[in-house]
Amino acid sequence: MCYMAISMKNVSKSFQKQSVISDLHLEVEDGVIFGLIGPSGGGKTTIIKMMIGMITADTGTITVLHKKVPNKPLLFDIGYMAQADALYTDLTGLENLRFFGSMYNMHKNKLQERVEYASKLVDLTDALHKRVANYSGGMRRRLSLAIALVQDPPLIILDEPTVGIDPALKKQIWQELVVLKNAGKTILVTTHAMDEAEKCDELAMLRSGKIIATGTPTELKERFHTNSLDDVFLQAGGVNT
Numbered sequence: 001m002c003y004m005a006i007s008m009k010n011v012s013k014s015f016q017k018q019s020v021i022s023d024l025h026l027e028v029e030d031g032v033i034f035g036l037i038g039p040s041g042g043g044k045t046t047i048i049k050m051m052i053g054m055i056t057a058d059t060g061t062i063t064v065l066h067k068k069v070p071n072k073p074l075l076f077d078i079g080y081m082a083q084a085d086a087l088y089t090d091l092t093g094l095e096n097l098r099f100f101g102s103m104y105n106m107h108k109n110k111l112q113e114r115v116e117y118a119s120k121l122v123d124l125t126d127a128l129h130k131r132v133a134n135y136s137g138g139m140r141r142r143l144s145l146a147i148a149l150v151q152d153p154p155l156i157i158l159d160e161p162t163v164g165i166d167p168a169l170k171k172q173i174w175q176e177l178v179v180l181k182n183a184g185k186t187i188l189v190t191t192h193a194m195d196e197a198e199k200c201d202e203l204a205m206l207r208s209g210k211i212i213a214t215g216t217p218t219e220l221k222e223r224f225h226t227n228s229l230d231d232v233f234l235q236a237g238g239v240n241t
């Protein structure tokens with residue numbers, strides 16, 4: 001039997017009476033790269049924030065790594081990269097990494113090892129001593145990704161991780177996500193980019209707060225008789241092509 005790393009049942013959320021998520025069911029199997037795909041404003045970030053307990057669902061139940069959300073200790077097991085970079089701009093990249101890493105009670109040597117690994121992965125090793133205030137937008141995204149990975153979490157949740165990142169580094173990051181998956185991690189990624197959706201093991205396509213299709217990229221394309229996930233999205237959402 002497969003184990004679910006994330007399970008959301010009957011989850012709804014409104015903001016000021018505007019329904020953003022309605023009666024959502026979402027299951028993410030352990031050890032996969034799961035893509036939550038959908039257009040801007042579809043509710044991807046809202047779903048992620050509910051998953052990690054940053055905002056409360058109006059209805060339904062959310063279980064992450066066998067624990068009912070909200071659950072503070074659970075945050076130690078989740079590497080979260082938010083869409084808006086939450087960085088200390090007066091500190092250097094290295095100081096940011098050490099600061100966030102220090103929250104996980106890691107031994108000094110282990111922290112050093114993780115900081116080196118994460119900064120190398122996002123190609124920031126040479127900029128680590130620069131203040132974040134002087135980083136470009138892409139460098140800040142890369143630092144946020146490094147911070148999400150620094151504590152070596154079993155579950156990694158990345159909200160549009162490759163926005164503002166050049167194609168070569170984007171490719172390298174995706175290769176590393178596969179390495180992390182093969183090492184047993186569960187990775188949830190949001191994106192609107194269908195080339196990234198193709199790289200996921202499982203997808204949930206979201207439109208106006210509802211899941212309109214789920215499956216592997218191959219299954220979805222077969223089901224909708226097309227070679228393109230863009231077409232799957234348009235057909236599943238009832239949009240004429």
Ligand SMILES: Nc1ncnc2c1ncn2[C@@H]1O[C@H](COP(=O)(O)OP(=O)(O)OP(=O)(O)O)[C@@H](O)[C@H]1O
Pocket residue numbers: 015016020038039040041042043044045046047083
């Ligand atoms: N705190 C809030 N108060 C009011 N409305 C909100 C709040 N957070 C999100 N929303 C609304 O919920 C809807 C879904 O937003 P959300 O950020 O979840 O979408 P998204 O799919 O992540 O979009 P994007 O890809 O652009 O980041 C939007 O209409 C947004 O304006």
